[in-house]
Amino acid sequence: MSSLSQILARRVLLVTGKGGVGKTTMTAAIARQAAAAGKRVLAAEISYESPQSDAGEATLTSPLAVALGTSPLVDEPRLVAHDAPTGLLSAARLSPLAGHLKFLRDTLPVRLLADAAMKSAAVRRFFIAAPTLAELGIVYRLLDLLDQTRAGGAPEWDLVVCDLPATGHALALAQVPQALVSILRAGPIHAAAQRGLEVLRDRARTTSVLVTLPEPLPVSEAIELHDGLHKLAIDCALVVLNRVPPNPFTPDERAAIERIVPDRSRMLGARRLPRIDRANAAHDRLARELALPVRVVREIEDDVVARVGRALAEGAS
Amino acid sequence: MNERRPSSPGSKRNGNRAPYVAKLLAEKKVVVCCGAGGVGKTTTAAALGLGAAMLGRKALVLTIDPARRLAEAIGNPEAARAPVPVPDTRLAASGVRGTLATWMVDPRVVFEQMVRRLTHDEAQANAILQNRIYRALADLVAGMQEYTAAEALYGFVESGDYDIVILDTPPSRNALDFLEAPRKLSLFLDERIVGVFLPGSGGGGIFRNRARQIVTGVFTRVFGEGFFDEVQQFLAAFSGMFSSMRSHAESVRTLLKSDASSFLVVTSPEPAALAEAAHLEKTLTNEMLLPFHGFVLNRSWAYTRGLASPSDIVLPPGASRVDHAALAKLELLAESELKLAERDRKLLAQLRDHTPVGQAVATPQLDGDIDFAALMLIADSLVSPAPVEDALDNR
Numbered sequence: 001m002s003s004l005s006q007i008l009a010r011r012v013l014l015v016t017g018k019g020g021v022g023k024t025t026m027t028a029a030i031a032r033q034a035a036a037a038g039k040r041v042l043a044a045e046i047s048y049e050s051p052q053s054d055a056g057e058a059t060l061t062s063p064l065a066v067a068l069g070t071s072p073l074v075d076e077p078r079l080v081a082h083d084a085p086t087g088l089l090s091a092a093r094l095s096p097l098a099g100h101l102k103f104l105r106d107t108l109p110v111r112l113l114a115d116a117a118m119k120s121a122a123v124r125r126f127f128i129a130a131p132t133l134a135e136l137g138i139v140y141r142l143l144d145l146l147d148q149t150r151a152g153g154a155p156e157w158d159l160v161v162c163d164l165p166a167t168g169h170a171l172a173l174a175q176v177p178q179a180l181v182s183i184l185r186a187g188p189i190h191a192a193a194q195r196g197l198e199v200l201r202d203r204a205r206t207t208s209v210l211v212t213l214p215e216p217l218p219v220s221e222a223i224e225l226h227d228g229l230h231k232l233a234i235d236c237a238l239v240v241l242n243r244v245p246p247n248p249f250t251p252d253e254r255a256a257i258e259r260i261v262p263d264r265s266r267m268l269g270a271r272r273l274p275r276i277d278r279a280n281a282a283h284d285r286l287a288r289e290l291a292l293p294v295r296v297v298r299e300i301e302d303d304v305v306a307r308v309g310r311a312l313a314e315g316a317s
Numbered sequence: 318m319n320e321r322r323p324s325s326p327g328s329k330r331n332g333n334r335a336p337y338v339a340k341l342l343a344e345k346k347v348v349v350c351c352g353a354g355g356v357g358k359t360t361t362a363a364a365l366g367l368g369a370a371m372l373g374r375k376a377l378v379l380t381i382d383p384a385r386r387l388a389e390a391i392g393n394p395e396a397a398r399a400p401v402p403v404p405d406t407r408l409a410a411s412g413v414r415g416t417l418a419t420w421m422v423d424p425r426v427v428f429e430q431m432v433r434r435l436t437h438d439e440a441q442a443n444a445i446l447q448n449r450i451y452r453a454l455a456d457l458v459a460g461m462q463e464y465t466a467a468e469a470l471y472g473f474v475e476s477g478d479y480d481i482v483i484l485d486t487p488p489s490r491n492a493l494d495f496l497e498a499p500r501k502l503s504l505f506l507d508e509r510i511v512g513v514f515l516p517g518s519g520g521g522g523i524f525r526n527r528a529r530q531i532v533t534g535v536f537t538r539v540f541g542e543g544f545f546d547e548v549q550q551f552l553a554a555f556s557g558m559f560s561s562m563r564s565h566a567e568s569v570r571t572l573l574k575s576d577a578s579s580f581l582v583v584t585s586p587e588p589a590a591l592a593e594a595a596h597l598e599k600t601l602t603n604e605m606l607l608p609f610h611g612f613v614l615n616r617s618w619a620y621t622r623g624l625a626s627p628s629d630i631v632l633p634p635g636a637s638r639v640d641h642a643a644l645a646k647l648e649l650l651a652e653s654e655l656k657l658a659e660r661d662r663k664l665l666a667q668l669r670d671h672t673p674v675g676q677a678v679a680t681p682q683l684d685g686d687i688d689f690a691a692l693m694l695i696a697d698s699l700v701s702p703a704p705v706e707d708a709l710d711n712r
Contacts, residue, residue, distance in 0.1 A: 019354010020590060063589065213355070248650065253643035260630060260640060261647070268624045269651030271682070 007237045008034045008159060010207050011146055012199065014173075014234070016164045017211035018221050022242040022297075026211050027163035028067035035089035039158040042077050042145060043068060046165055046173075047093040048134055064091065064163050077145075077157075092145075094162065096137030103140045107188040135176035136189065139196035146199065171225075174200050174232040203235040211240045212286070214279035223289055239292050241283055243299040247276045337676035338581075339700045341610060342369040342481065345579045346474055347572065349484045350613075351601070352583035353593035357615040360687050361583045361680070362485035363419070364695035370408060370415035371700055374480040377473055378419045381466050381487040398426050400473075411693055418479070420469075427465035430472070435561045448551050467496070471569045496573065496605060579610045581675075584668075586617060586661055598671070611675030612668040613699070618657040619665060619679045620698075627651050678702050 007013065008030075015027045024045075031043035045064035062072040068091055070080045077092040101118050148156035164173065177193035177200070184190040200206050208229055212222035222239065229236050249257065257270065264270035286294050341348060342365060350362045359380050366378035377400055400420035408417060429446060436442040445451055466487055473482050572578060580601050584594035594612060601609040627647040632640055661679065668677035679702070680695045687695075 020585075020587070021355055022589075024589070063592075066592070218355075248646045249643060250639075252639045253646060256637070256640045256643040257647060260632065260644060261627070263625075266624055267647075267651075268621065268626050268654050269647045269649075270627070271624075272650050272654060 004033065005037065007207060007209070008037060008039060010205055011155075011157075011159060012142070012206040013159060013161045014164055014206065014208040015162060015211060016208050016225065016229070018218060018225070019165075021211045021213050021218060022240075023211050024063045024067045024163050026209065026240055026242070026297075027064060027161050030209065031068070031089055031091075031161045034159050034161065039088060040156065041089050042157040042160045043080070043089065043091040044142075044145075044160055044162045045073055045091075045093045046138055046162065047073075047095045062093070064093075075141075090157075094138050094141050094145075096134040096141075099137030099139070099141035099144070100133070102144050103137070103188075103192060135172050136180060136193060136196070139173060139177055139200075140192055143192075143196060143199060171228050171232065174229075174234055178232065201233045201235075207235040207237040209238045209240060210236055210292075211242055212282075214241055214244050214275075214282040216278060216282070219282045219285055222286070226290055226292075236290075236292060239286055239290060239294045240297060241279075241286065241294055242297045244279050244283070244296050245272065245275050245299050247280070249276075336701055337611065338365070338368065338613075338678055338702075339372060341579050341581075342374070342700065343372050345481060346577040347470065347482050347484065347579065349486060349573070349578065349580045350583050351486050351580060351597050353590045356583050356585040356587070356590045357680075358583045359485045360692070360695065361581075361613055361615055361699075362483050364680070364692050364699055365581075366417050366419070366481075366483045367413065367692055367696040368700040369481050369483070370413045370417040371696060373414040375416045375478070376418070376481050376483065377479040378417070378483045378485070379466070379469055379473070380419065380421050380485040397421070398423070407689070411689075415480075422465055422469045424465040427469045427472075431468060431562075445551075451551060467569045468565070471565065471572060474572060496570075496607070574607060576608070578608055580607050581611055581613055582609070583613045583615055585615050586657075586664060591664070594668075595671075609675065611672050612677040614661065614665055614668060614677060614679040616682050617661040617665070617679040618654060618682050619661040620681045621655070621658045 013030065015023050015030065017023050027043055027045075031041050034041045043064060045062060047062075065072045068080050068089075070078075070091060073091050073093040075093060075095055075098040077090040079087065080089045080091050097118075101115075104118060105115075142160065142162070145157055145160055146155070150156050174197070177196040180189060180193040181197060184193070210222055210226055210229075212218045226236055226239075254273075257264075257273070261267050261270050264273060283294060283296065286292075348365055350358050350365070352358045352361075362378050362380060366376040369376035397420065400418040402416060402418040405416065408415075432445050433442050436445065466484065470482055470484050473479060582594045582597045582601070584590045598609055598612070601607045627644060628651070630644060632644060665677055665679050671677075678699060680698050683691050683694065
């Protein structure tokens with residue numbers, strides 16, 4: 001069993017799950033929690049840039065920045081001022097480009113040569129377009145952040161909480177180093193990929209949190225993702241069952257409803273009962289099939305209309 | 318490209334009644350569903366395909382999501398090397414005149430077909446397909462879905478086997494990545510760039526030779542001696558295909574920008590999904606100049622017409638305390654459901670106001686897993702949407 005404090009004792013926390021399940025919100029919440037517990041935390045968002053954007057430029061959409069209530073994230077970690085009285089919470093994006101530059105600087109004998117190489121359209125385009133190298137760049141950047149130290153030698157970041165992209169890409173983050181290690185038998189990329197794998201697979205340093213929704217298909221997918229992580233030898237510490245609808249009924253009351261309301265699919269209010277049942281079934285299935293603690297997060301109905309109004313207004317500008 | 322058509326079908330006022338989506342499904346060759354993850358994009362794509370088949374067209378739905386929702390809903394096998402038709406008997410039983418086939422895009426198959434199509438002979442094709450680097454790349458999930466989605470779409474449209482192809486976009490962080498993929502590939506395949514990596518292709522003058530020296534130096538150091546040779550072999554084997562692949566990528570872009578294509582943004586009433594939808598609309602319209610034609614508000618509570626209310630239930634005189642408590646709680650749920658319905662109608666109105674060229678339509682909240690019957694319901698609500706506003710008058 002993993003209590004939250006045990007989870008937060010790692011260096012890397014991968015927040016993963018299918019798209020739309022609330023990973024970003026969970027990343028922000030966990031990062032805040034860790035900062036409140038006295039850790040120096042970096043909340044990180046993975047960003048694959050398009051070929052024309054530059055390293056320093058903020059990404060267009062930065063959902064994690066929105067969740068943290070801060071300005072769009074850039075490669076260099078910045079303190080999240082708002083809502084973080086501890087001063088321990090920072091945020092950054094993990095982009096392939098920053099990793100590539102660092103990699104070339106580490107690998108090539110002269111720093112100038114690395115900078116020149118990244119300025120060369122051929123090298124740059126190769127690194128961006130070759131499918132595996134983007135993931136490797138991200139892993140390399142993560143390693144770089146883990147290696148950073150403060151004066152005195154303590155790590156700059158006790159914990160990096162990563163908001164991983166959708167399922168396929170999340171698995172690729174570990175799959176890619178694995179593939180590279182097998183393709184390249186030696187050389188600097190082999191070494192970097194090997195190190196990335198070591199960190200990702202070391203349960204003492206890295207674990208993952210699986211976020212899912214209380215519906216049958218998302219639960220099936222969460223279980224598949226868990227198996228995928230397991231095959232890649234990445235630890236998983238916790239399942240978060242998000243947006244669970246509140247169940248106001250006692251079992252007796254629920255039985256009474258079945259009696260009182262015969263046609264429940266045509267009754268206001270009763271249309272929501274099957275969702276509650278599916279949520280219960282989802283919880284039971286996760287608990288049964290995964291040997292992991294399941295944490296339930298209740299659904300909140302907030303003022304979506306006002307929010308979308310703002311979002312659309314921004315979109316129109 | 319994205320011309321504003323004042324005579325777009327359906328005025329705003331009674332827009333929900335106008336068969337706007339039906340018109341798209343009857344006329345377009347390509348419909349692309351974009352949206353954040355988890356909004357039911359795949360289900361919507363399947364329902365749109367079914368809707369097109371209802372209108373008598375030969376429809377193909379391409380899905381990228383390895384989540385297999387579509388396969389489960391339609392009852393088609395997960396892993397197939399080619400599109401699988403939904404049995405005609407099944408469609409006919411539901412009164413569907415056209416045909417519907419679905420395929421979960423398999424990047425390996427798409428790549429292999431592309432290699433075979435673009436190479437001159439069997440030996441060259443095999444040389445590529447058996448190259449160690451090619452095989453390792455083709456096995457990776459990441460990125461490949463984006464590259465192959467556009468390629469598969471184009472291949473099927475060109476084949477002429479289908480009247481309309483509906484594409485469910487890949488589940489990447491940026492839902493529009495797949496549109497960039499062909500361009501990214503063509504950037505990469507620019508001969509001036511790739512040529513630098515190719516061994517002894519000669520010509521090109523001093524500048525190019527120097528560039529090659531720098532690149533060779535960097536890459537030999539980075540990848541190790543042996544691997545760089547392999548990359549060169551790989552690229553050399555591939556190089557004959559580059560110009561066709563590039564022109565292919567261009568054709569995909571032209572097709573998607575043309576009047577034959579239509580982009581729909583799918584969203585659910587979740588805040589994150591709505592924010593992403595607004596962003597997608599902006600990117601499609603303003604930056605990529607693609608034909609954006611409307612929003613689909615998926616899983617909405619907007620439809621409440623004809624529903625009974627728990628407050629109308631009269632308990633018999635001898636009803637227990639538990640019965641009364643249960644009914645009171647059900648009334649609270651009904652109240653909050655009405656709030657959701659109102660919220661979704663407002664959302665719909667907002668989305669509609671934000672869609673000068675196209676429309677916004679809602680699909681109903683359905684129970685549990687999506688099966689074929691549920692898919693028919695959604696398709697029906699897209700092709701001939703019920704007027705949700707009338708429901709407001711009931712309350």
